[in-house]
Amino acid sequence: MTSPPDHSYPPLFRQIQPNPIRRSSEDEIGVHIPVIDLESLDDDALAAACRDWGLIRLENHGIPSDLSMKLENETARLLSLSFEEKESRFHGSPVSYFWGTPAMRSLRSVNWVEGLHIPMDQLRSDVDSSFSALRSLGAEYGEHMARIARKIFDAVARDLKLDSSQLWSYLDESHGILRVYRYPLCPDVANYFGMDAHTDSSVWSILNQDSVGGLQILHGNQWLHVPPVPGSIVVNVGDMLQAISNDKYKSVQHRVLANGDKERMSLCYFAFPREGGVVKSSNYRPFTYQDFNAQVQQDVKDFGFKVGLERFRIKSQS
């Protein structure tokens, strides 16, 4: 017997036929990524992890567990409204609802995910009272994100020997973006991803995933599973930090597997450089995050995918 369609799911997600074929078990290789303690931060260990992995597991991060749980519950509540209600409620709001891959919504390429996109600065000005719980939880959570992003950025800045003006312009921790995701049940996990392979355009991305799992990173040509560990969060290097570090650190490719048995939730915060801050390094021509993002949008429109940093790389003459 099939279960009734979930009316909170985007209609496209209710249309495909179940496929009994599972993903092969080579996708299940687990990995112990470097663990960093935020309370007694070891600059060298953090820099080594950014260089060798582009990803860390952060412990003693100071985010109250009940805050993460309340934000996740509030997200789950809002995302379980009917699809039509979500579309109309968030229309024109500073908090936007999205599903699939905004740029590509053909059934073939769709990501099996939906979520809320929350620009932290606009969250404070949102006056719609129906979002008041999301607003206050998001603002409190955002303060923790800003604190963490700044603390680890200051640590890598010492490794990269950035000067004080670069410290200021390369990270604007109060203008980050919070995205809260639900990965709906997927009837065809062999052919769809929760989120297909990509790098993040951020300086850092700070990810708080629930206990379901499914996140993978590409490391040494192999996809490795990054299982959730209670109490810890995952931070990855984004494209901006790869450029700032002149390729010393790696913006790691990652993806999320689709799941046919359990829905998954995650909270993901993206930190960016200050508006107009010019990223300068010898491997890339100078650019701002706004230049980068405009190029990404254009490439997605023209080719259907993000080209990313290679667009800005200075090609060697040889």
Ligand SMILES: O=C(O)CCC(=O)C(=O)O
């Ligand atoms: O939900 C996750 O675990 C990862 C999300 C992600 O990679 C992204 O939003 O860029």
Ligand SMILES: [Fe+2]
């Ligand atoms: Fe990502």
